[in-house]
Structures are given as C-alpha cells and as structure tokens.
Amino acid sequence: SAVISQKPSRDICQRGTSLTIQCQVDSQVTMMFWYRQQPGQSLTLIATANQGSEATYESGFVIDKFPISRPNLTFSTLTVSNMSPEDSSIYLCSVLDGALGTEAFFGQGTRLTVV
C-alpha cells in the first residue's frame, strides 16, 4: 500500500498570500489527486495531476487559483494562490494503490486557515 507524506500539516496564512502543499509518495504512481474538505463536509476533487502533462481541473477550480506541479512519478505540489478566508479548508492528496489498484490512499492532510 502506498505511503504518502504531505506537508505542511497545518498553516495559518494572511489573505492575499499563497501556500504550496507538497506530497511525496513512496512508490511511482501515474495519477495523483488533490481534494479539498471544507469544515463539516466531504471531499471534493480539485484536480487530477499526471506526470508530464497539465493537471485536469474539476468544475469550479482553475489553474490560476490552484496551480499544480507534477515533476516526477512520486511527487506533486498544490499551490493555493491569493488566498481568502473562503479557502480555509483541509487539503488532501491521494493516490490509488492496493491489490486491484482501486484503493485510495491519502496524505495526512493540510489544515489551512486564512485570516
């Protein structure tokens, strides 16, 4: 099973600034997924990151606000740009692994508070 190291685990940021979240996986994976979990809600997919190509963004999420890098098969970053209090949330990266390749494994999450 994949092990994902995500950092930072939490941060408090000033509005208008940007934060970059990093995820390192202990094995090579084709796709990495970035989710947002707002307080008291479930996970919403932000984008799918493939190595060697631009990330694919879900409706309501744009590259200018959430630029993603995927320089190799074990690493990805998500940047939350020009933050506002509405961006306060938990951000999680995820990969699929397991015997059938269908089990989602998650990083520990980044708890972001924008003030």
Next chain:
Amino acid sequence: RKEVEQDPGPFNVPEGATVAFNCTYSNSASQSFFWYRQDCRKEPKLLMSVYSSGNEDGRFTAQLNRASQYISLLIRDSKLSDSATYLCVVTRAGSARQLTFGSGTQLTVLP
C-alpha cells in the same frame, strides 16, 4: 441532486448495537463502490469495497443494489472504536480512477 447521498446522521448508538447506513448514487454507469472511514482530524481510509453479491468483513457487511442504485453498510456488535464518519464512495461514470464522496454519516458509539 447530489451524485452520492447518505443518511445525514449523526447516529448515536450504545455499545453492542447494530447500526445500518444507507447511500444512494445518481449515475447508473458508476462501476465501483466503497465505504471509507474517517476519524476525527484524520484522512479517510478504506473500510471495504462493495460488490453486487454483497460482502462481509467481520462485523461489517456491505450490500449493493444496482437496480435501485443503493449501497448499505451494516455494523454489528458496535464497539467504541467504531466511532467515526463513514463515507460512501463511488467511482465516477466513465472513470475507474476518479472518486465521488458522499457527505458522510457520523457514528458515535456510546459506552
């Protein structure tokens, strides 16, 4: 209509009780179904996959009814450690790799 809808909860049950969670999904073309568990301030973790024939893992039983687009999770003999939020998860139609999460059902098992 949400793609995946779950019982709103919260469920507060005594130890030893049997509790059932329900979930419906909107897209009949979805192929794979799961229950995930999320502890407070932790990331989600797979509890079990759900198959058409139904499957059981110890005290946990999952059922899928494709005709009704309905998924269930039954927990027997509840333990204090079962307290968590249970997320119904469905693969997106046309994609085996993108997941849609329900809003979750919170369970608290009381001593």
